[in-house]
Amino acid sequence: MTSRTARRRVLRVTVPSGGGDEPAAEARADLLAVEEPLEIRVGGQPLAVTMRTPGHDIDLAAGFLATEGVIGSAAGVSQIRMCDANVADVTLAPGTPLPAERLRRNFITTSACGVCGKESIDAIRVRARYDVSADQVRVSPAVLAGLPDRLRAAQRVFSSTGGLHAAGIFTAGGSLLALREDVGRHNAVDKVVGWALREGRLPLAGCVLLVSGRASFELTQKALMAGMPILAAVSAPSSLAAELAEESGLTLVGFLRGTSMNVYTGTQRLDVAGLTGLEPERRASGRAG
Numbered sequence: 001m002t003s004r005t006a007r008r009r010v011l012r013v014t015v016p017s018g019g020g021d022e023p024a025a026e027a028r029a030d031l032l033a034v035e036e037p038l039e040i041r042v043g044g045q046p047l048a049v050t051m052r053t054p055g056h057d058i059d060l061a062a063g064f065l066a067t068e069g070v071i072g073s074a075a076g077v078s079q080i081r082m083c084d085a086n087v088a089d090v091t092l093a094p095g096t097p098l099p100a101e102r103l104r105r106n107f108i109t110t111s112a113c114g115v116c117g118k119e120s121i122d123a124i125r126v127r128a129r130y131d132v133s134a135d136q137v138r139v140s141p142a143v144l145a146g147l148p149d150r151l152r153a154a155q156r157v158f159s160s161t162g163g164l165h166a167a168g169i170f171t172a173g174g175s176l177l178a179l180r181e182d183v184g185r186h187n188a189v190d191k192v193v194g195w196a197l198r199e200g201r202l203p204l205a206g207c208v209l210l211v212s213g214r215a216s217f218e219l220t221q222k223a224l225m226a227g228m229p230i231l232a233a234v235s236a237p238s239s240l241a242a243e244l245a246e247e248s249g250l251t252l253v254g255f256l257r258g259t260s261m262n263v264y265t266g267t268q269r270l271d272v273a274g275l276t277g278l279e280p281e282r283r284a285s286g287r288a289g
Contacts (some may be wrong), residue, residue, distance in 0.1 A: 004055050005031045005224075032165045035183045040064055041089040043081055047099060052187045053164060054085065056180055056195070060187055061088040063194030066202065067222040070099050071097050074197055077197045128205040130227035133249025137206040137229055140271050143174040145259055147210045148234050154179045167192045169228070170208040177207070185213055186222065193226045203227020210234075220244045230269060237264055 010030045015023045033053055040061050052060060058080045064072045069090070078091040086176035090096070151168045154176060164181040171177065180191035190209065191269045196202050209223045210232040215233035217240040223231040224244070231245070232253040242264045245252035251266025263270060 006034050039087045054184045056191045059191045059194030062188030062197050066197050067225040104262045128224040132229040135229035136170050139172045165212045168210045215241050217241045
């Protein structure tokens, strides 16, 4: 398997805090998170190329197909095999239709964006198979507040490079079910969704998806495609993410840091004494402070 880290020689420069002395410099080795392309094929035909961190590539291919609406369970796939280090070929099960033309991507998907290869605006929205609005799970704010530390403690490559995002699936009680790392947030989510699909756990009812960084539209959509009722992020959500969460009945939590958080939608799932309803426009505003 291709390594997930690469060693590179750097010049370490330190500026004195007082400002009077000359900056100090020394040559040293540094570890970087590896970024390489993965081509996903279906029946030998190219479907997509995504820039990712090697590792759990079969999960990534399975999760990509699930969050794009191509398959809904492990029964939709006969086999996923790695042709080489950077090519995953998926054989769909008999009766599973080939991806619609609108799913085909015309150029490389970067590690920063999982939708930039879409052919049209209409292709961005994918109809979810599961209705998360019916999920009655409730979660304690204290449990949510403790999840970022649990996610960080389980990140292996981040601790050595500082350059990877993470996605984790947690139970409502705070138990970590799966964690994946990648240079791209969307890839990390696809990897945990792919794990769940291959384990026969979709839909992930009653679960929390925690992502490092921000909560974008695409990550919200991926949570919905996997049937997860709660999406939490350590940074800000986008306006479109909040709109999609509101429309779909998903609980969206942002700025999950320390002992505070902002709940943008789906406040009914949080066990908070005396909680009163919030208007949608108030739910989508404000900063943690």
